[in-house]
Amino acid sequence: MVENRPWLTFFSHAVLIAGVLAVAFPLYVTFVASTLTLEQILQVPMPLIPGDQLLQNYSQVLGAGSTTGSRAAVSSMLVNSTVMALVIPLGKVTISIISAFALVYFRFPLRGLIFWMIFVTLMLPVEVRIIPTFKVIADLGMLNTYAGLTVPLIASATATFLFRQFFMTVPDELAEAARVDGAGPMRFFWDVLLPLSKTTMAALFVIQFIYGWNQYLWPLLITTDESMYTVVIGIKRMIVGSDAANEWNLIMATAILAMLPPALVVVLMQKWFVKGLVETEK
Amino acid sequence: MEKRVLFRSAWLPYALVAPQIAITIVFFFWPATQAVWYSFQLQDAFGLKSQFVGLQNFSALFRDSNYLESFKVTALFSVLVAFSGLAISLLLAAMADRVLRGALAYKTLLIWPYAVAPAIAGVLWAFLFAPSIGIVTYLLKGFGIEWNWIIKGDQAMALVVIASVWKQISYNFLFFLAGLQSIPKSLIEAAAIDGASPSRRFWTIVFPLLSPTTFFLLVINIIYAFFDTFGVIDATTQGGPAQATQILVYKVYHDGVKAADLGGSSAQSVILMFIVITLTVLQFRFIERKVQY
Numbered sequence: 070m071v072e073n074r075p076w077l078t079f080f081s082h083a084v085l086i087a088g089v090l091a092v093a094f095p096l097y098v099t100f101v102a103s104t105l106t107l108e109q110i111l112q113v114p115m116p117l118i119p120g121d122q123l124l125q126n127y128s129q130v131l132g133a134g135s136t137t138g139s140r141a142a143v144s145s146m147l148v149n150s151t152v153m154a155l156v157i158p159l160g161k162v163t164i165s166i167i168s169a170f171a172l173v174y175f176r177f178p179l180r181g182l183i184f185w186m187i188f189v190t191l192m193l194p195v196e197v198r199i200i201p202t203f204k205v206i207a208d209l210g211m212l213n214t215y216a217g218l219t220v221p222l223i224a225s226a227t228a229t230f231l232f233r234q235f236f237m238t239v240p241d242e243l244a245e246a247a248r249v250d251g252a253g254p255m256r257f258f259w260d261v262l263l264p265l266s267k268t269t270m271a272a273l274f275v276i277q278f279i280y281g282w283n284q285y286l287w288p289l290l291i292t293t294d295e296s297m298y299t300v301v302i303g304i305k306r307m308i309v310g311s312d313a314a315n316e317w318n319l320i321m322a323t324a325i326l327a328m329l330p331p332a333l334v335v336v337l338m339q340k341w342f343v344k345g346l347v348e349t350e351k
Numbered sequence: 352m353e354k355r356v357l358f359r360s361a362w363l364p365y366a367l368v369a370p371q372i373a374i375t376i377v378f379f380f381w382p383a384t385q386a387v388w389y390s391f392q393l394q395d396a397f398g399l400k401s402q403f404v405g406l407q408n409f410s411a412l413f414r415d416s417n418y419l420e421s422f423k424v425t426a427l428f429s430v431l432v433a434f435s436g437l438a439i440s441l442l443l444a445a446m447a448d449r450v451l452r453g454a455l456a457y458k459t460l461l462i463w464p465y466a467v468a469p470a471i472a473g474v475l476w477a478f479l480f481a482p483s484i485g486i487v488t489y490l491l492k493g494f495g496i497e498w499n500w501i502i503k504g505d506q507a508m509a510l511v512v513i514a515s516v517w518k519q520i521s522y523n524f525l526f527f528l529a530g531l532q533s534i535p536k537s538l539i540e541a542a543a544i545d546g547a548s549p550s551r552r553f554w555t556i557v558f559p560l561l562s563p564t565t566f567f568l569l570v571i572n573i574i575y576a577f578f579d580t581f582g583v584i585d586a587t588t589q590g591g592p593a594q595a596t597q598i599l600v601y602k603v604y605h606d607g608v609k610a611a612d613l614g615g616s617s618a619q620s621v622i623l624m625f626i627v628i629t630l631t632v633l634q635f636r637f638i639e640r641k642v643q644y
Binding site: 082172192253331 | 380585586603
């Protein structure tokens with residue numbers, strides 16, 4: 070604070086509170102809607118005080134799903150989302166850290182080409198190669214499988230570059246000392262580099278957990294079987310008509326369930342989250 | 352920058368990069384090559400035969416008024432998303448940078464929408480703005496505004512912009528806040544001693560010093576509006592009404608998956624690839640300069 074200006078401070082708080090409320094408003098309405106009966110939501114305006122249907126709605130969606138749209142139970146969708154949200158970061162961290170290790174600590178023919186190949190993937194998001202990628206997955210028999218949901222998403226240029234960047238800052242003396250002591254490259258990797266990379270790995274994991282959980286286009290393309298839906302897809306499938314034709318109480322309960330895990334990760338692991346966010350963009 | 356200490360092995364580095372390269376070839380290069388290949392092909396109605404037609408798919412696209420319209424929609428959409436998102440986040444970040452009390456609480460309460468999937472953000476706002484039952488629709492009616500995004504194109508556009516901006520504010524806010532906090536306090540103090548008012552200090556010192564962050568976020572937000580908002584659109588307007596919200600990515604999906612027009616969709620994919628490459632190059636050139644500022 071440079072100087073004391075009580076009015077400006079008051080104004081700052083007012084703007085921030087307005088911002089917080091505006092950001093939270095949809096969440097609040099969603100939560101309220103998830104505790105009402107459908108009839109209560111359909112009366113205009115809907116009540117803005119939570120009702121007593123919380124347990125009813127949530128146990129309905131978790132156990133049986135909606136009755137008009139997709140009938141898959143949300144609990145199995147949550148399992149699918151969890152698989153995606155855990156396998157993608159684990160796979161990404163694993164393959165990125167070893168390829169970054171190879172690129173930084175070895176000189177070998179084709180190294181430049183490999184570096185370039187990884188870099189170019191930045192420019193090929195799923196969105197621009199929808200149909201051919203779908204065909205590849207179909208040809209490999211990976212439609213409606215966990216492998217199909219996760220494996221194509223674990224190659225990542227950003228993660229590889231993040232580790233590469235980090236390895237560059239590791240002092241050369243450590244590798245020298247390891248070599249003098251007779252440690253081979255993998256020994257050095259396990260005993261020196263991995264422990265040093267813990268915070269980078271944690272930050273990347275948090276960001277990629279959210280990335281995996283929130284995938285939309287990819288599962289939309291390759292899951293046709295209700296039992297393979299992720300929760301984000303499930304919500305979309307519950308919306309069958311416009312407006313009043315939907316079971317909004319159940320859709321909103323599912324939305325809360327879909328937002329809760331990644332939101333908790335962001336709030337509880339804020340430090341890792343911010344670090345991961347800032348560093349993956351460098 | 353290169354490492355001084357290197358390990359030697361004839362096979363180990365290849366084994367280490369193999370998993371990533373394998374996935375990259377199978378799921379990135381192969382499909383991208385196919386997209387380019389299909390974009391020069393014309394399939395018959397049953398998908399049995401295809402023939403090489405050169406640039407015919409591309410020239411057909413640029414004669415297609417729907418496609419040109421989609422370009423305009425995308426441009427409008429990304430400008431609206433980027434500018435309103437950046438303006439709101441900068442205002443919030445500037446305020447959060449000022450306050451001493453409750454700064455962490457504000458930050459926590461502003462960053463959680465990052466965790467919400469774009470498709471869910473779309474569903475939430477579509478519910479608030481639902482033509483017959485939405486609570487915001489009801490409030491707007493009180494002001495005499497008839498809100499029905501299902502039939503009115505500009506309102507559908509407003510809905511997807513609001514949902515997309517809402518989801519992106521947290522990201523912009525974090526980067527702006529970090530940018531603001533890295534500006535040396537001594538500069539601002541010096542200006543304050545010279546009698547510059549807070550708004551003057553902001554526009555003549557803080558804002559110019561923040562420009563690297565702003566440019567970086569501008570590129571990121573345009574990329575976001577081009578590609579990541581697919582979920583918002585698919586969960587709400589599905590490109591409608593009358594293609595008023597059909598952005599380029601949605602059209603690739605619609606033409607390829609729903610209308611099964613392989614050649615046309617692939618040609619669109621190839622054009623999109625060029626756009627991504629341009630944006631990525633912009634982003635990287637810019638980031639190199641970011642540190643020097």
